Amino acid sequence: MELYMCKQWVDFFYYSNSKAMVNVGIIGYGYWGPNLVRNFFAAADCCVKAVADGRSERLQQLGKVFPTIKGVQDAEDIIYDPDIDAVIIATPVSTHFTLARKALAEGKHVLIEKPMTSSTEEAELLINLAKQKGVLLMVDHTFLYTGAVEKMKYLVDNKELGNIKYLDSTRINLGLFQSDINVLWDLAPHDISILNYIVRERPYSVNATGITHTNNNIENIAYLTVNYASGFIAHFNCSWTSPVKVRMMLIGGDQKMILYNDLEPTEKVKIYDTGYSYLNDEEKNKVRIDYRTGDIHVPKLATTEALLGMANDFISSIQEKKEPKSSCQLGLDVVRILEASSESIKHNGREVILESSTSPVTHTIQEVLI
Numbered sequence: 001m002e003l004y005m006c007k008q009w010v011d012f013f014y015y016s017n018s019k020a021m022v023n024v025g026i027i028g029y030g031y032w033g034p035n036l037v038r039n040f041f042a043a044a045d046c047c048v049k050a051v052a053d054g055r056s057e058r059l060q061q062l063g064k065v066f067p068t069i070k071g072v073q074d075a076e077d078i079i080y081d082p083d084i085d086a087v088i089i090a091t092p093v094s095t096h097f098t099l100a101r102k103a104l105a106e107g108k109h110v111l112i113e114k115p116m117t118s119s120t121e122e123a124e125l126l127i128n129l130a131k132q133k134g135v136l137l138m139v140d141h142t143f144l145y146t147g148a149v150e151k152m153k154y155l156v157d158n159k160e161l162g163n164i165k166y167l168d169s170t171r172i173n174l175g176l177f178q179s180d181i182n183v184l185w186d187l188a189p190h191d192i193s194i195l196n197y198i199v200r201e202r203p204y205s206v207n208a209t210g211i212t213h214t215n216n217n218i219e220n221i222a223y224l225t226v227n228y229a230s231g232f233i234a235h236f237n238c239s240w241t242s243p244v245k246v247r248m249m250l251i252g253g254d255q256k257m258i259l260y261n262d263l264e265p266t267e268k269v270k271i272y273d274t275g276y277s278y279l280n281d282e283e284k285n286k287v288r289i290d291y292r293t294g295d296i297h298v299p300k301l302a303t304t305e306a307l308l309g310m311a312n313d314f315i316s317s318i319q320e321k322k323e324p325k326s327s328c329q330l331g332l333d334v335v336r337i338l339e340a341s342s343e344s345i346k347h348n349g350r351e352v353i354l355e356s357s358t359s360p361v362t363h364t365i366q367e368v369l370i
């Protein structure tokens with residue numbers, strides 16, 4: 001009797017503390033889809049019920065790796081399946097809006113791959129629909145779940161770099177030329193999401209230039225500058241035509257600077273105790289610069305797989321009705337910058353003011369609002 005009571009109590013505590021399982025369906029099993037399937041398969045409180053891909057050879061591949069997961073060719077078999085609580089969209093960007101709108105209208109929680117949509121208008125429509133339906137809408141900006149980005153955010157939040165002045169990112173390689181989006185829409189979402197996550201100040205405007213070498217109006221090399229009212233500046237260099245792969249970001253503060261090299265196996269973040277001070281000589285109209293170089297510190301980083309962290313965040317945000325780290329608002333802010341960059345490229349680098357901006361760039365050095 002005592003033993004039986006004991007078991008009852010264990011069950012009571014176990015089930016009252018356990019959370020409802022979330023059944024997910026994944027649309028798109030091309031290049032990125034398999035990574036999502038693998039990580040949602042491993043995520044806590046999650047069951048991958050079905051995967052859709054229009055190409056039968058991809059479903060054969062799914063069957064080999066995950067024989068227990070149902071493969072379907074039509075995305076609607078996932079969207080309208082009453083047993084599926086959440087839909088994950090890993091298809092080309094041009095299809096995100098239509099698939100997500102259908103799934104949200106059905107009352108499903110939705111996770112969309114980056115970039116969220118092809119326009120801010122589409123992203124705003126999805127955000128409003130998710131609110132109306134009371135479901136979670138999230139965007140997979142995977143890098144926010146890396147130990148390196150978490151560490152850099154911690155360093156900036158805690159003013160370890162002093163006041164930050166610039167972020168400079170290079171993401172280039174001999175990349176797959178996309179047929180529906182240019183190189184900025186393909187590669188820059190990662191870096192823009194990191195920028196928006198780390199820097200609290202919202203940008204004021206963008207300038208971008210780019211060039212196509214394939215006669216199809218899809219730029220394969222592009223440079224984007226994001227301007228801030230405080231004088232902080234961010235710059236992104238993206239290319240599919242580099243002989244070497246570079247994934248590097250610099251974040252400069254007035255006390256220390258960070259070098260983030262994502263290709264380094266372990267020492268991805270280095271903090272340079274490097275800076276400068278200056279003295280304006282008003283009479284001679286000259287500036288005297290004093291340089292300081294000190295130690296280089298390599299912090300220890302969390303090593304859990306970023307995509308698993310993202311999958312767990314999606315599931316727990318559904319269960320706990322909380323805002324995920326990679327929220328739909330962050331997804332919208334990334335699309336806003338990308339859309340403005342396309343407008344600027346069209347006009348040979350003309351400054352495009354961002355809609356959400358409230359104050360102009362002064363180009364005077366103020367304290368950055370972090």
Ligand SMILES: NC(=O)c1ccc[n+]([C@@H]2O[C@H](COP(=O)([O-])OP(=O)(O)OC[C@H]3O[C@@H](n4cnc5c(N)ncnc54)[C@H](O)[C@@H]3O)[C@@H](O)[C@H]2O)c1
Nearest residue numbers: 028029030031032033052053054055075090091113114142
């Ligand atoms: N988070 C990241 O780090 C990361 C990395 C790579 C790609 N992505 C994103 O993932 C998404 C997919 O990229 P990809 O490189 O895997 O593309 P892909 O073209 O390799 O794969 C897309 C798959 O979706 C299938 N598909 C398209 N429309 C469909 C529909 N209506 N119904 C069923 N299947 C459909 C295609 O058959 C294809 O197999 C993009 O948004 C991309 O930006 C994210």
